[in-house]
Amino acid sequence: MAKPSWQTRRVTIKDIAKAAAVDPSTVTRALQGSDRVREATRNKISALAADMGYVPNMAARTLVNRSSGLVGVVIPDMTNPFFADLARGVEDEAAKHDLRVLISDTGGVEAVERGAVNLFLELKVDGLLVPMARCPQQYYDDLHAAAPIVHVNSDDTEHTVNCDTVGASELIMNHLLELGHRRIGFVRGPAPPGREPKMFAYRQALESIGAPYEPELIFSFDGSFDSTEKIAAQLSALDELPTAIYAHNDVNAIALIHALRQRGIAVPDDISVAGHDNIQMAGCIEPALTTVAWPMYELGQQSVRYLYSLGEGKKPQQAKIPPPRLIVRESTGAPRSTRRNTASS
Amino acid sequence: MAKPSWQTRRVTIKDIAKAAAVDPSTVTRALQGSDRVREATRNKISALAADMGYVPNMAARTLVNRSSGLVGVVIPDMTNPFFADLARGVEDEAAKHDLRVLISDTGGVEAVERGAVNLFLELKVDGLLVPMARCPQQYYDDLHAAAPIVHVNSDDTEHTVNCDTVGASELIMNHLLELGHRRIGFVRGPAPPGREPKMFAYRQALESIGAPYEPELIFSFDGSFDSTEKIAAQLSALDELPTAIYAHNDVNAIALIHALRQRGIAVPDDISVAGHDNIQMAGCIEPALTTVAWPMYELGQQSVRYLYSLGEGKKPQQAKIPPPRLIVRESTGAPRSTRRNTASS
DNA sequence: AATAGGAATACAAACGTTTGTATTTATGCT
DNA sequence: AGCATAAATACAAACGTTTGTATTCCTATT
Numbered sequence: 001m002a003k004p005s006w007q008t009r010r011v012t013i014k015d016i017a018k019a020a021a022v023d024p025s026t027v028t029r030a031l032q033g034s035d036r037v038r039e040a041t042r043n044k045i046s047a048l049a050a051d052m053g054y055v056p057n058m059a060a061r062t063l064v065n066r067s068s069g070l071v072g073v074v075i076p077d078m079t080n081p082f083f084a085d086l087a088r089g090v091e092d093e094a095a096k097h098d099l100r101v102l103i104s105d106t107g108g109v110e111a112v113e114r115g116a117v118n119l120f121l122e123l124k125v126d127g128l129l130v131p132m133a134r135c136p137q138q139y140y141d142d143l144h145a146a147a148p149i150v151h152v153n154s155d156d157t158e159h160t161v162n163c164d165t166v167g168a169s170e171l172i173m174n175h176l177l178e179l180g181h182r183r184i185g186f187v188r189g190p191a192p193p194g195r196e197p198k199m200f201a202y203r204q205a206l207e208s209i210g211a212p213y214e215p216e217l218i219f220s221f222d223g224s225f226d227s228t229e230k231i232a233a234q235l236s237a238l239d240e241l242p243t244a245i246y247a248h249n250d251v252n253a254i255a256l257i258h259a260l261r262q263r264g265i266a267v268p269d270d271i272s273v274a275g276h277d278n279i280q281m282a283g284c285i286e287p288a289l290t291t292v293a294w295p296m297y298e299l300g301q302q303s304v305r306y307l308y309s310l311g312e313g314k315k316p317q318q319a320k321i322p323p324p325r326l327i328v329r330e331s332t333g334a335p336r337s338t339r340r341n342t343a344s345s
Numbered sequence: 346m347a348k349p350s351w352q353t354r355r356v357t358i359k360d361i362a363k364a365a366a367v368d369p370s371t372v373t374r375a376l377q378g379s380d381r382v383r384e385a386t387r388n389k390i391s392a393l394a395a396d397m398g399y400v401p402n403m404a405a406r407t408l409v410n411r412s413s414g415l416v417g418v419v420i421p422d423m424t425n426p427f428f429a430d431l432a433r434g435v436e437d438e439a440a441k442h443d444l445r446v447l448i449s450d451t452g453g454v455e456a457v458e459r460g461a462v463n464l465f466l467e468l469k470v471d472g473l474l475v476p477m478a479r480c481p482q483q484y485y486d487d488l489h490a491a492a493p494i495v496h497v498n499s500d501d502t503e504h505t506v507n508c509d510t511v512g513a514s515e516l517i518m519n520h521l522l523e524l525g526h527r528r529i530g531f532v533r534g535p536a537p538p539g540r541e542p543k544m545f546a547y548r549q550a551l552e553s554i555g556a557p558y559e560p561e562l563i564f565s566f567d568g569s570f571d572s573t574e575k576i577a578a579q580l581s582a583l584d585e586l587p588t589a590i591y592a593h594n595d596v597n598a599i600a601l602i603h604a605l606r607q608r609g610i611a612v613p614d615d616i617s618v619a620g621h622d623n624i625q626m627a628g629c630i631e632p633a634l635t636t637v638a639w640p641m642y643e644l645g646q647q648s649v650r651y652l653y654s655l656g657e658g659k660k661p662q663q664a665k666i667p668p669p670r671l672i673v674r675e676s677t678g679a680p681r682s683t684r685r686n687t688a689s690s
Numbered sequence: 691a692a693t694a695g696g697a698a699t700a701c702a703a704a705c706g707t708t709t710g711t712a713t714t715t716a717t718g719c720t
Numbered sequence: 721a722g723c724a725t726a727a728a729t730a731c732a733a734a735c736g737t738t739t740g741t742a743t744t745c746c747t748a749t750t
Contacts, residue, residue, distance in 0.1 A: 405706035
């Protein structure tokens with residue numbers, strides 16, 4: 001049933017062998033460029049292969065090599081350009097190691113993530129990258145024993161390539177605090193319990209100024225557009241708006257600013273909004289978004305290096321990754337009340 | 346060298362067979378849920394497989410089945426959320442047919458596209474989707490004979506799932522014409538020669554009003570951010586601005602509006618800008634973008650159906666796909682000169 | 691001219707599944 | 721109890737590569 005088998009007879013190494021009147025093993029070696037086969041033969045075989053439209057069968061190759069030369073990347077949300085950066089970093093670095101990259105999109109759904117991970121395991125990938133994993137830590141614990149899985153951006157203690165997640169959020173929170181904000185909202189994103197560095201930094205920042213933790217200022221973003229709409233609705237239904245919001249990421253922030261504007265709430269005049277990630281769009285919108293730049297490309301590169309040295313048997317050391325940078329633009333400003341008092345010029 | 350072989354001994358069907366004191370063939374059938382094996386045995390084997398952490402070896406399976414159950418999608422630009430829609434459509438429909446989806450990002454580079462296509466061919470995918478292909482038609486001609494490749498959005502005569510590309514562009518061009526624009530710029534995107542329906546509609550629209558084709562109003566977008574910057578620079582260096590621009594896509598349009606604003610050129614007051622694709626962001630920016638909605642999700646779905654019926658041996662007929670819709674927002678308006686005359690209220 | 695040594699190529703087994711056929715075991719019938 | 725039949729399982733070949741070893745064929749040395 002699940003076998004839409006196009007089933008065109010494909011050219012194999014044996015076909016080439018026959019055509020060249022030579023043994024299959026010679027064909028392999030010729031195609032590998034081995035000097036165990038005479039140059040003349042090698043050329044003849046290469047030409048023949050090209051002519052006949054030979055395409056190597058990766059299944060067979062993987063089977064005997066016990067390795068596929070593949071790196072899998074499990075992307076939680078293709079819709080977010082943020083992850084494209086990761087992918088590019090991975091691809092560029094993988095190319096250097098003769099690895100090829102395959103991507104799977106999970107839409108941030110835990111079950112789909114499981115499926116994607118499984119697919120890659122079945123494919124016998126040489127490495128599996130899982131940025132911002134949705135599955136609980138425990139799910140991966142077993143897998144780590146059997147496969148080269150590296151988390152990206154997930155604050156694990158092991159098997160992870162990361163930069164300072166908490167520090168990044170502190171950048172944002174300190175910025176807001178310095179502007180004079182005291183009542184700050186927070187949009188949390190999808191994440192398994194215990195993997196919320198942004199939330200951690202948020203609460204710590206509040207504590208540092210002795211501000212109370214107000215649960216009604218915590219909103220949930222699931223990655224979808226509608227979800228942001230809902231947040232805007234909840235916000236505007238509040239008795240009193242917070243003076244600032246730390247959004248889960250730039251996509252969320254941009255949509256939020258739009259949804260707020262539609263409700264007559266101006267950014268940053270009525271409320272400041274800060275994002276996270278610094279995607280290209282962040283600088284394009286009006287007001288330009290204050291955010292924190294995240295070295296996703298470099299994380300992609302480093303993940304592959306990590307995997308590679310893992311494959312070589314060495315225990316890889318975490319390489320240096322540029323720290324997150326605060327990008328102050330126009331979407332954040334001093335809170336209205338403060339402004340009334342201080343900036344009456 | 347390119348063999349970072351993690352090489353953990355993996356559990357195979359034989360191991361399970363040994364543990365269950367049974368033949369490997371029985372294990373396969375048990376795992377398939379075949380009723381040729383007694384229920385008790387079947388359960389025992391399933392339990393064992395789970396316990397031992399068995400992961401099927403897709404290579405072996407593909408080898409004997411001569412089919413991988415995979416669909417490959419070659420994405421030209423992961424950075425553009427537009428393609429995420431396609432991917433989602435593909436995934437949803439593929440799931441219905443027990444097919445699994447793998448994605449490869451090419452960054453719009455022709456050589457990389459070739460590599461991605463090759464990778465998927467080696468993987469013996471049951472279907473290969475190539476939206477907005479960069480490689481020339483001729484490259485795919487040979488391949489069509491040997492593999493189930495479907496183009497999406499590429500105005501081919503065959504092997505393609507598409508909706509009315511030229512019609513979509515006519516929607517935009519007519520809108521601009523109706524607003525009174527006569528001197529319109531056009532941003533062409535990367536595409537192999539002969540595959541530029543937007544360009545075709547653009548020129549045709551100009552002809553229809555007897556306007557001259559002015560080469561200096563044609564700009565080139567390569568997908569990158571910098572590329573849009575360059576366009577803005579070229580534009581503002583012009584002796585006289587066109588009154589409107591038809592951008593290659595929304596990403597391009599959004600960045601362009603930003604770049605123009607930075608140069609003191611207001612949209613739509615000084616120049617109207619229309620996009621293409623209707624990505625989510627398009628409605629969020631200021632001014633909200635006029636664009637044309639493209640049913641990318643449905644195209645993804647239909648592509649998989651197309652592939653599937655191809656696999657079944659039937660010649661698939663192009664299913665109905667919702668037509669493109671014009672979305673008029675705020676980034677387009679009457680040209681300044683016209684407005685002076687007509688809208689003096 | 692015989693042969694050692696190396697270059698070029700052939701042979702064969704293995705990778706982990708799947709599947710058609712053969713074999714064993716259990717069941718029901720007379 | 722004996723046999724036909726069905727149910728359950730075992731056997732073996734195949735999928736397309738790769739690779740270690742064995743074989744053949746030269747070429748050069750004596």
